[in-house]
Amino acid sequence: DQQVKQNSPSLSVQEGRISILNCDYTNSMFDYFLWYKKYPAEGPTFLISISSIKDKNEDGRFTVFLNKSAKHLSLHIVPSQPGDSAVYFCAASARGGSEKLVFGKGTKLTVNP
Amino acid sequence: EPEVTQTPSHQVTQMGQEVILRCVPISNHLYFYWYRQILGQKVEFLVSFYNNEISEKSEIFDDQFSVERPDGSNFTLKIRSTKLEDSAMYFCASSAMTSGYINEQFFGPGTRLTVL
Numbered sequence: 566d567q568q569v570k571q572n573s574p575s576l577s578v579q580e581g582r583i584s585i586l587n588c589d590y591t592n593s594m595f596d597y598f599l600w601y602k603k604y605p606a607e608g609p610t611f612l613i614s615i616s617s618i619k620d621k622n623e624d625g626r627f628t629v630f631l632n633k634s635a636k637h638l639s640l641h642i643v644p645s646q647p648g649d650s651a652v653y654f655c656a657a658s659a660r661g662g663s664e665k666l667v668f669g670k671g672t673k674l675t676v677n678p
Numbered sequence: 679e680p681e682v683t684q685t686p687s688h689q690v691t692q693m694g695q696e697v698i699l700r701c702v703p704i705s706n707h708l709y710f711y712w713y714r715q716i717l718g719q720k721v722e723f724l725v726s727f728y729n730n731e732i733s734e735k736s737e738i739f740d741d742q743f744s745v746e747r748p749d750g751s752n753f754t755l756k757i758r759s760t761k762l763e764d765s766a767m768y769f770c771a772s773s774a775m776t777s778g779y780i781n782e783q784f785f786g787p788g789t790r791l792t793v794l
Contacts (some may be wrong), residue, residue: 571707595781595793599782601785606788607787607788608684608769608771608785608786608787608788609721609769609788610785611782611783611784611785614782651712654721656721660779660780663694664711664726664733664734664773664780665711665723665726665734665736666711666713666721666723666783667723668720668721668722669720670719671720671721
């Protein structure tokens, strides 16, 4: 069941540069998308979300872009900092129906000083 | 800042034993969830709970699993007879509702369950 896919298991960027994490989904019923950050031995920490009525949402260094026609979203982190090094999960739900979050497998981001 | 807490952080049990995992959701949240992550795999939904009843459950959540909100603060997940394949990180989450929509879910730190 690959309704939410993160095809890059890892990404390495230099401090100060942009990190772009990608996510694809297949279920047309999804209308709410979230990004979570996870450090080892901790739970997922909510970062940013976007509703399907928008195509962009920004919060400080984090911006999420949604392309509904391509069923694709991306998380941009600018500028990247070493403390951003973590596993990033994309998640989706159908807010009008099920509340459950469907997660991707995650992308491990390493920001090098 | 309010947070979801979970106890214990690590539980080791023998196959066939019952375990209860405990969670204290954020105090003004009304929606509660359990998820699990088997090592190396995705975070998977188990069950959602609202207004003292299960609102949705996955096919993983079979008769061996149950949830309860025994008082005004705790939310528990019970596994009646643990199997080796129940070994995983179990995450509790909670969320609020505004403007008719359920908001983002906030996760606890997890309980690592090891079944021997």
